[in-house]
């Protein structure tokens with residue numbers, strides 16, 4: 001089986017093969033990789049418990065596949081061009097050979113600090129090459145990485161460290177983000193006051209902040225890698241051994257640790273990377289995500305490196321020092337495939353064409369979108385002004401839980417339709433279900449998006465709580481993986497994602513549970529109760545609207561500022577509400593359930609048509625909220 005699809009006809013026949021003979025199909029893909037021991041059984045699965053195993057009996061190390069395997073013919077090829085936050089600072093690059101040595105040195109350093117196969121290592125880092133080295137060093141020795149986005153607060157970091165019982169954390173003294181610097185090390189120090197499992201902190205000197213270092217616990221990155229051997233044997237991992245945990249939000253409770261395993265994740269990230277982006281030898285790929293999210297894991301680190309690609313990694317933000325930064329970087333490195341989020345496209349679109357026109361974007365061949373639905377205006381702007389109408393736009397739908405891209409065009413080999421993610425990749429069997437859980441077979445319909453057959457990079461469990469995995473993803477519709485999204489399938493079979501159908505909101509491509517934000521608000525002593533909903537936002541896709549019942553006579557601006565502080569403190573500034581309305585009560589049913597449907601409508605600007613309100617305990621509350629709503 002060819003790894004690479006070269007035409008729509010080939011896509012159709014590969015898709016057919018992947019559905020009729022999935023095991024043979026994936027065997028053919030897996031054979032392109034280096035296994036320490038070949039697998040005995042390709043797949044065993046059931047979606048009830050659930051239990052999903054790919055390539056059982058096989059042994060591998062993913063870093064051998066993305067480093068050692070390439071060295072004979074790519075040792076001097078650049079793996080990453082690193083672009084600093086400030087364009088006046090020097091950029092740098094790292095070759096495959098250098099990356100191999102850096103990874104081995106840090107692997108040995110981790111071992112010297114007592115890290116063994118199976119131990120969890122937390123990574124709380126800026127967008128620098130050492131972050132990639134850290135990820136790969138964990139994978140090399142079989143430690144399980146758990147990356148926490150460096151925009152999360154110390155409380156959120158502590159929750160994730162404690163849930164994973166991480167033994168070590170790799171961080172930096174601080175990071176550069178646009179015009180600001182963020183002090184990471186003191187956030188770590190604060191988090192560690194409530195974590196017992198961490199034995200060591202490795203700190204990268206990134207901004208020369210001279211942080212305080214705790215004796216016997218904290219070590220400098222540059223000191224611990226000094227004098228380490230340039231080689232480190234790659235640990236033999238079983239296919240189903242854990243590769244990483246990544247925390248993500250759901251509709252209830254605290255964020256859960258999505259677990260991905262070695263063999264299947266390796267196959268699928270490489271396969272999807274090469275086909276969706278149509279990466280060719282010598283191309284330069286750039287994914288603008290942060291390594292703290294799944295997009296960074298799969299399409300900055302694993303997919304591209306497994307494919308022997310050269311990529312760009314960028315420390316900064318799209319609008320610093322000005323709105324031309326992305327395009328300047330594309331021009332500078334002659335980027336061929338560019339992958340970003342709709343929120344960035346919309347923000348840059350609002351800045352006009354002048355910043356775009358200063359740069360030569362003729363190297364671009366494929367441009368991608370991920371993380372949230374892309375509206376038609378943004379799609380057209382992107383296609384016309386960035387892709388110059390010659391680059392296909394790949395609108396890639398997937399999730400932390402899916403590990404890799406599920407629905408998307410494949411470069412210029414697929415038909416395109418603005419705002420439609422498109423067709424499933426080979427091996428992916430999506431279905432739409434009606435509210436009774438029945439499959440809707442015809443086209444031109446809308447339903448709950450589920451997947452009915454396993455694929456190699458799907459989540460295996462939620463860390464430390466398998467029951468939660470079952471309840472969240474496999475219990476809504478028996479026999480299916482439930483995505484949490486609603487979708488339409490048009491007459492040609494293309495999928496268009498409508499959005500989440502649960503209490504998850506997607507703000508600038510960042511995923512939050514409304515309950516998680518409410519919990520953070522409710523820690524504020526002024527707050528009695530709160531309800532959070534999403535509302536359409538021109539740039540962010542969705543904004544956060546919080547209705548808060550308060551117990552205080554203080555000035556409302558002071559209260560709102562303190563509520564924002566509570567959210568920043570518990571989760572991070574990325575989750576702060578855009579609008580806060582202080583209310584005297586929430587619309588509830590007689591049984592005490594908040595009628596979120598009404599609150600959502602009010603946040604969307606609706607004044608009166610709230611549907612059936614006969615079960616409301618106090619209909620007057622609705623009128624009060626409407627009359628004071630923030631539009």
Ligand code: PRX
Nearest residue numbers: 370371372373395396397398399400497511
């Ligand atoms: O609602 C879908 C939306 O993002 C959710 C997954 O979020 P997360 O796990 O953080 O992963 C984001 C990056 C893969 C999905 O349930 N989503 C993701 N991609 C798209 C999308 N919505 C519409 N179109 C997309 N291309």
